[in-house]
Amino acid sequence: MRRFRSFNAMTTANVKMTVRNRTALFWNLAFPLLFIVLFGFLIGNDSFSFDVGIVGADSSPIAHAITAEMQQTDGFSVKTGTEDAEMTALRDGRRSVVVVFSAEAGDQVHANVYWDQSNPQQGSIALSAVRQFLSEANASITGGVPAIDVQVQAVDSKALRYIDFFVPGVLALSLMNSGMIGLASAFVTYRERGILRRIKATPFPLSSFIGARITSQLFVSVTQAIVLVGAGMLLFDLRINGNPLYILVMVILGSLAFLSLGFVIAAFARNQEAADSIANAFSFPMMFLSGIFFPVDSAPEWLQPIMRLIPLRYLADGLRDLMVRNAGLTDVWPELLIMAATGVIGFLLALRFFRWDTT
8 A cells, every 4th residue: 555655646747747847747748738729720620632443444455545545644642453352452542543454345445434423522522633634535546436445433431631641640640749758858867866766765666656757748649639639620510520539549559659769768878868869750750651641552663661660650640540430449550569569568678778877
């Protein structure tokens, strides 16, 4: 009971220190909230994607020629693949229109055009553009002979508005900043001031001291999630379709993952300036290469393998799936596994290299 009271007192003290630290409050809460407000008002709730999927591009010379011409036309981002893959992408909101070509008798080509009716404004514009293109391409390729039989079908998708895409990403970013940057700076400061050395000399266990810090940080992370998501819902009609408990699991696991990286940075940094520099050196590339502001699919091909190595990407994707796509924990098990692996590896490295004194 006495140990529990000591642990509770230490946790409460950590929370109070965080609340009283105005700089930490700005970067952990006000800064990401400012991002949501600014981007929300500047960009609004419009969908950001205008991709077209093509199936059966090699089914006939005409289909091949139309696909090649569409790929060279500004305004279309053309992806080719199987019908199952492209229709899945359409239902997931990663395509606005999918065109399925199939060859018929003679020179006739049949084209089933599927469009996203869940976002009528964007979907209808995309459909109109594709139908206009097919009509003009038909005339230019065949000399006016109607060689393409076009059938249009509507599909309901789970397309994201930009604000639905953006808020979970900013939440992931804030969890990274508070866990990795905030903790690393705090622990190096404790070590420089001799606080860790003095605690080590008291009966209070060091493991309880670390546990109290982690517990208080998790409390801060959950508070961040509530404030940021609440602001998105209040100001921009953010759609939360998922189970709050599942979202809480991802928030806690993501927070632990970046807390572990904060401990690793604190283990190697000799002073607060070094801790801040190392943390920023890792956080800034992750901020722009993790799909926080824009989808990672729009990045150059050569950059994609690098982006797959960044844990922040998986935290942001997992939060989006759970918050707005109504996914379950089994649907995001790769993201959960990566967060758990990051946390375990980080804590193991921290245990191996962490120093309680400056010497």
